[in-house]
Amino acid sequence: VEKPGWECWVEPYLSSDTQIATMIQAYKLSMEIAYKFGVQVPKNTKDSLRLDKENGNELWADSIKTEFKQINDYETFRVLENNEPMPPGYKRIPYHCIYDVKFDGRRKCRLVAGGHRTDPPKEDVYSGVVSMEAVRLGFILARMNGLQVCAGDVGNAFLYGKTREKVFVIAGEEFGKDAGKRMIIDRSLYGLKSSSARFHEHLSERLRNMGYLPSKADPDLWYKKVNNHYEYIARFVDDVISFSKDPMAVMKDLEKHYIMKGVGKPQYYLGGDVVELGEEWNKEGIYTAFSAETYIKNSLGKLATVCGKSNFPDKKTPFSDTYHPELDETALLIPTEISKYKSLLGSGNWLTTLRRFDIQHAVSTLSQCSMAPRLGHMEELQRVFGYLQKYPHGKIAIDVSDPPKRNEIPYTSGQQWLEFYPDASEDIPDDMLEPKGMEAKLTVFVDADHARNKVTRRSVTGIIMLLNNTPLVWISKRQKTVETSTCGSELVAARLAIDLIIEMRCKLRLLGVQLEEQTVMLGDNMSVVLNTTIPSSTLKKKHLACSYHRIREAIAGRFVKFGHVRSEHNFADINTKPLGAVAFHRLVDPYFFRIPLHLRVAKGELPDENDRPPSKGVIEGEL
Numbered sequence: 001v002e003k004p005g006w007e008c009w010v011e012p013y014l015s016s017d018t019q020i021a022t023m024i025q026a027y028k029l030s031m032e033i034a035y036k037f038g039v040q041v042p043k044n045t046k047d048s049l050r051l052d053k054e055n056g057n058e059l060w061a062d063s064i065k066t067e068f069k070q071i072n073d074y075e076t077f078r079v080l081e082n083n084e085p086m087p088p089g090y091k092r093i094p095y096h097c098i099y100d101v102k103f104d105g106r107r108k109c110r111l112v113a114g115g116h117r118t119d120p121p122k123e124d125v126y127s128g129v130v131s132m133e134a135v136r137l138g139f140i141l142a143r144m145n146g147l148q149v150c151a152g153d154v155g156n157a158f159l160y161g162k163t164r165e166k167v168f169v170i171a172g173e174e175f176g177k178d179a180g181k182r183m184i185i186d187r188s189l190y191g192l193k194s195s196s197a198r199f200h201e202h203l204s205e206r207l208r209n210m211g212y213l214p215s216k217a218d219p220d221l222w223y224k225k226v227n228n229h230y231e232y233i234a235r236f237v238d239d240v241i242s243f244s245k246d247p248m249a250v251m252k253d254l255e256k257h258y259i260m261k262g263v264g265k266p267q268y269y270l271g272g273d274v275v276e277l278g279e280e281w282n283k284e285g286i287y288t289a290f291s292a293e294t295y296i297k298n299s300l301g302k303l304a305t306v307c308g309k310s311n312f313p314d315k316k317t318p319f320s321d322t323y324h325p326e327l328d329e330t331a332l333l334i335p336t337e338i339s340k341y342k343s344l345l346g347s348g349n350w351l352t353t354l355r356r357f358d359i360q361h362a363v364s365t366l367s368q369c370s371m372a373p374r375l376g377h378m379e380e381l382q383r384v385f386g387y388l389q390k391y392p393h394g395k396i397a398i399d400v401s402d403p404p405k406r407n408e409i410p411y412t413s414g415q416q417w418l419e420f421y422p423d424a425s426e427d428i429p430d431d432m433l434e435p436k437g438m439e440a441k442l443t444v445f446v447d448a449d450h451a452r453n454k455v456t457r458r459s460v461t462g463i464i465m466l467l468n469n470t471p472l473v474w475i476s477k478r479q480k481t482v483e484t485s486t487c488g489s490e491l492v493a494a495r496l497a498i499d500l501i502i503e504m505r506c507k508l509r510l511l512g513v514q515l516e517e518q519t520v521m522l523g524d525n526m527s528v529v530l531n532t533t534i535p536s537s538t539l540k541k542k543h544l545a546c547s548y549h550r551i552r553e554a555i556a557g558r559f560v561k562f563g564h565v566r567s568e569h570n571f572a573d574i575n576t577k578p579l580g581a582v583a584f585h586r587l588v589d590p591y592f593f594r595i596p597l598h599l600r601v602a603k604g605e606l607p608d609e610n611d612r613p614p615s616k617g618v619i620e621g622e623l
Helices: 009-015 018-031 045-055 059-073 134-145 173-178 195-209 245-257 293-306 333-352 357-367 373-392 484-509 524-534 542-556 571-574 581-590 597-602
Strands: 033-037 039-041 076-081 093-102 107-113 148-154 167-170 181-185 221-226 230-234 237-242 260-264 272-277 288-291 395-399 436-440 440-451 459-467 472-480 514-515 517-522 562-563
Touching: 009 395, 033 581, 039 093, 045 059, 045 093, 059 093, 059 107, 059 173, 076 237, 093 195, 134 221, 134 237, 134 436, 134 472, 148 245, 167 395, 181 562, 195 230, 221 436, 230 436, 237 517, 245 260, 260 472, 272 293, 293 333, 293 373, 333 357, 333 373, 357 459, 357 472, 395 472, 395 514, 395 581, 440 484, 440 571, 459 484, 459 571, 472 484, 484 514, 484 517, 484 562, 524 562, 542 562, 571 581
Parallel strands: 436 514, 440 517, 517 562
Antiparallel strands: 033 039, 076 181, 093 107, 148 237, 148 260, 167 181, 221 230, 230 237, 272 288, 288 395, 440 459, 459 472
16 A cells, blocks of 8 residues: 555555455454453464463363363264265355453353354344343342342353254364364354354243243343242343342253353353452441452553553543533544544443443543544543542442432422323333332432533433432433523433333333332422422423423322432432532442441441431341
């Protein structure tokens, strides 16, 4: 491309041929050295054997032997001898081995078929996975109902299903005595388009035979009625987690049909840590917490190196309270720096999914600049990781007691809504399960930062939903319309919160959860609270009529009550605007960096208004 006369045709040619572009990208990736958990990951089989020789061990070689032994044990291939004809309709595809390092240091080899070279399957190949929200919900429901938790991994999961695709490979030296022979793929080998769907069908059949049914709240969160409670199983491809009075019995049942690996209390599930808390927490009825500490420790050093730093400088907050990225006029990043910027954003978004939503507003705001990031945006994004460098230990405790604020708030009561909304009521699903177990209390903090963006003047919605006193859902989202007043932006945010409440109440009912009669919604705009909770209050801005009536109808239906909370106590504030260190930590610390109440008292620290004793309704027992 750099040679004179070549630039006019090389780039157009490469961009017009997708196959060549794919080959070039694959070559670039193959030249990069990858590390995971401090261990170099080989690019191919030859590279894995070289690493074993350099390290003086056979860890990668052993992983290859283990993989091919299991492939042979499952009779994954049907070997054709040299004089045996190939059945009609079969297509040859490539295969390769990929390598990985598990969080506990184990080496992993996986044989993968080149499914991208196969013809499109005629049947549906979709297979779902349980949502992260449903996993969080499962842990909280387990704590509320005294259930134990056990996780396991189905070994070589896809090989349990039989493929319907007509494909074969030519065996390489990894297959030993069968090298060079044609091998028809009989099982749902990893890499084929339909393999995931075939295993999904196989596991679904087993779960039904065990008495479980898919819930309508999430089709990959299965339930089973047992005496006076419900038990649940969540599945994420081949990762299975059981919430049961006796989860080991559930795993033993699965072991009759599958090879289960890593069975036990989950310590690291779907990228996040599940932390067993000590006795100082157990005294307050709290036994388990969610954390992203392992991911933070493993990624920060590498991300800092990518950015040309030894480490990120410590910061007390993830976002400067005086910075507006839309006004930044620093130099645009060059293409290689843009890739680094997007890599940082990807890590930030994943950390938000892993429950570190104290950085959600910062990551969401800076994501809006990803098409044309500038030097100032990169510096501010690195500040997010400087905050995580200083506070890597943040965790969310699974606390099923009452939130501290909901019982202190005055609510508008005794209003007669019959004249305005005569048929207002909660839409309860006809097929809901019989409610059992401890009562679930939803508390939703909602806020909006009016005209936050100085260029477009769009506002930002922030919502945090608690199930009892454990954060369950968090949202930081730029509003789609430009509102001319604070009241307007707060109404839009409150309407979104009402939709979330309706959705979650329906989900909980479909899971057989005993629900509190009214969900509490808390906002810091008094005019919106009064406008939506007093029947005679009218709306002068007709373009907000849908949001206005949506909120009022829910309140008239008696399943939501809307109260006012002071801004400094509105938890959703962290998801709408950057705050100074004092204001930020006043809201964040009670949930991410909480200290057991009795320890604070022992140190002579007086309890403040955010502290409260454990609820008497808590069922004792560890997860």
